[in-house]
Amino acid sequence: MSRIKTQSSCPISNTLSHLGDKWSLLIIRDMMFLGKQNYTAFMESPEGISTKILAQRLKALEDEGIVSKHRDPDNQSKNIYQLTEKGIDLMPIVVEMSIWSTTHVDGVDVNAGHMNAIREDKAAFLKTAMKRLKNQLKAF
Amino acid sequence: MSRIKTQSSCPISNTLSHLGDKWSLLIIRDMMFLGKQNYTAFMESPEGISTKILAQRLKALEDEGIVSKHRDPDNQSKNIYQLTEKGIDLMPIVVEMSIWSTTHVDGVDVNAGHMNAIREDKAAFLKTAMKRLKNQLKAF
Numbered sequence: 001m002s003r004i005k006t007q008s009s010c011p012i013s014n015t016l017s018h019l020g021d022k023w024s025l026l027i028i029r030d031m032m033f034l035g036k037q038n039y040t041a042f043m044e045s046p047e048g049i050s051t052k053i054l055a056q057r058l059k060a061l062e063d064e065g066i067v068s069k070h071r072d073p074d075n076q077s078k079n080i081y082q083l084t085e086k087g088i089d090l091m092p093i094v095v096e097m098s099i100w101s102t103t104h105v106d107g108v109d110v111n112a113g114h115m116n117a118i119r120e121d122k123a124a125f126l127k128t129a130m131k132r133l134k135n136q137l138k139a140f
Numbered sequence: 141m142s143r144i145k146t147q148s149s150c151p152i153s154n155t156l157s158h159l160g161d162k163w164s165l166l167i168i169r170d171m172m173f174l175g176k177q178n179y180t181a182f183m184e185s186p187e188g189i190s191t192k193i194l195a196q197r198l199k200a201l202e203d204e205g206i207v208s209k210h211r212d213p214d215n216q217s218k219n220i221y222q223l224t225e226k227g228i229d230l231m232p233i234v235v236e237m238s239i240w241s242t243t244h245v246d247g248v249d250v251n252a253g254h255m256n257a258i259r260e261d262k263a264a265f266l267k268t269a270m271k272r273l274k275n276q277l278k279a280f
Contacts, residue, residue, distance in 0.1 A: 008247075008248075009247060010249070011248050011250075011255060012169045012237055012238050013165075014241045014245050015241045015245075016165055019237075022156040026152070029150075046150075047150075065244075092239070093237055093240060094152055096233040097233055098152050099232070100155060100230060101152070101154045103229060104158075104205075104226045104229065105155075105158060108150070108154055109151065110151075112149060
C-alpha cells in the first residue's frame with residue numbers, strides 16, 4: 001500500500017490536498033464507475049475536460065499513488081490508467097458525496113448511475129463494487 | 141432544506157463545486173467537531189488560515205447554504221456562524237475522508253479527534269454526532 005508524506009497531522013485537513021480538485025474527482029469517477037482507462041475515454045466525458053488539465057491531473061494522481069500508468073498491452077504507443085488500492089479506497093467518500101448532492105443540490109439526477117443501488121443498501125454496494133475493482137487490479 | 145441550482149446532473153461532479161476547497165473544509169471541520177463559531181476561533185486553527193481567505197470562504201459557504209451567519213446575541217458587534225442542516229449532512233463525507241487519510245497518508249495522526257470512536261462504530265458515531273448538531277441548531 002503506497003503511503004505519502006504530509007505536513008499536517010489532522011486526518012481531515014489532508015484529504016483534499018491529496019485528492020485534488022473537481023477535475024481529479026471526475027477522472028476518479030470515470031475510472032471507478034465507468035471503467036474508463038485512457039485519454040480518449042476521459043475526453044469524452046460531458047464535463048469537457050481539456051487535454052492539458054487531463055494530463056496535469058492524471059500526473060498528480062499518479063504522483064499521489066491514486067492511479068497507476070501502464071503501456072497498453074494491445075497498443076504499445078498508448079497508456080492506460082487504473083485506480084490503485086489507495087484510489088479504490090476513495091469510493092466511500094465519492095459515494096457519500098453523491099448522496100449529499102442528490103439530497104441537497106437542485107438539478108442533480110437522483111437516479112444517476114448507481115444511486116438507486118446505493119440508497120437501497122450502501123454497505124452492500126460498496127463491498128461489491130470495491131471488491132470487483134480490487135479483483136480487476138492487473139499487474140502490468 | 142435549502143437547495144441550489146447547478147449545471148450538471150451528475151451527483152459526483154457537483155459536490156466539490158459546492159463544498160469548495162481545502163480551506164472551506166477546514167472551516168467545516170472546526171464547526172463540526174470543535175464547536176467553533178467565530179472569526180477569532182477559526183483564526184486559531186493550526187493550519188493558519190488568513191483573514192482574507194477565511195472571509196471569502198465563509199461568504200461562499202453562506203451563499204451555498206452550508207453555514208448561516210447571525211449576530212452574536214452576547215456581542216452585537218460580532219457575527220457567529222453555525223452549520224445548517226445541509227452543512228451537518230456533510231459529516232459522512234468528512235468522516236470517510238478521515239478514514240481514508242489515516243489509512244493511506246503518512247504522518248496523519250491515526251488517533252486524532254474522534255478517530256477511535258469512528259473506527260469502533262462509524263454508524264453509531266455519525267448518528268449521535270449529527271443528531272447532537274441538529275438539536276443544537278438555533279433559530280436566531
